[in-house]
Amino acid sequence: MPQPKHRKIAVLGYRSVGKSSLTIQFVEGQFVDSYDPTIENTFNKLVSVNGQDFNLQLVDTAGQDEYSIFPQSHSLDIHGYVLVYSVTSQKSFEVVQILHDKLLDMVGKVQVPTVLVGNKKDLHMERMIKPEEGKKLADSWGAAFMESSAKENQTAVEVFKRIIMEMEKADGNTQSEDKKCAVM
Numbered sequence: 271m272p273q274p275k276h277r278k279i280a281v282l283g284y285r286s287v288g289k290s291s292l293t294i295q296f297v298e299g300q301f302v303d304s305y306d307p308t309i310e311n312t313f314n315k316l317v318s319v320n321g322q323d324f325n326l327q328l329v330d331t332a333g334q335d336e337y338s339i340f341p342q343s344h345s346l347d348i349h350g351y352v353l354v355y356s357v358t359s360q361k362s363f364e365v366v367q368i369l370h371d372k373l374l375d376m377v378g379k380v381q382v383p384t385v386l387v388g389n390k391k392d393l394h395m396e397r398m399i400k401p402e403e404g405k406k407l408a409d410s411w412g413a414a415f416m417e418s419s420a421k422e423n424q425t426a427v428e429v430f431k432r433i434i435m436e437m438e439k440a441d442g443n444t445q446s447e448d449k450k451c452a453v454m
């Protein structure tokens with residue numbers, strides 16, 4: 271059995287887009303309805319993907335806006351990024367693009383393992399951003415894209431499964447399409 275791989279993932283995005291809710295849904299399997307702005311929280315979870323164990327350290331960051339100074343700690347020893355906007359908020363979609371630019375500047379690379387997530391997809395009546403817009407943005411970054419709802423455990427799990435796959439890809443460990451990824 272291979273040794274677990276330690277991977278540190280930062281969850282970034284505008285305020286109130288559901289960064290904590292997605293992280294808690296993944297780690298604890300529950301949806302938190304109340305809104306408690308995050309300063310910064312770290313969660314640990316051991317997951318197994320295709321027979322490889324991953325010791326994940328998830329950094330749930332404080333919501334940022336276009337004026338926030340991008341903390342240097344968000345670029346140090348981070349292996350992958352989950353960039354979250356809310357499909358109900360145009361502002362959060364604009365901010366996620368600014369955050370991505372700041373992130374690349376800070377890490378000094380043209381590409382880092384990233385999943386762009388359009389959260390709150392369950393709020394159909396309030397939707398402002400179409401899935402195609404998110405997909406187009408993620409494609410322009412060379413990142414993965416998906417929509418999620420922190421109310422559904424399955425989509426929260428999928429978010430973190432996708433970032434593991436992006437990190438593995440960056441490490442040269444590509445997965446053939448026919449071999450489906452399973453998170454235990």
Ligand SMILES: Nc1nc2c(ncn2[C@@H]2O[C@H](COP(=O)(O)OP(=O)(O)OP(=O)(O)O)[C@@H](O)[C@H]2O)c(=O)[nH]1
Nearest residue numbers: 286287288289290291303305307308333390419420
């Ligand atoms: N309907 C719905 N509500 C959500 C979803 N995700 C989060 N929420 C709600 O949105 C609010 C903000 O969620 P948080 O997870 O605290 O957002 P955050 O991005 O961590 O916020 P900051 O810590 O301020 O950056 C809470 O009331 C959540 O219950 C979702 O997928 N669907």
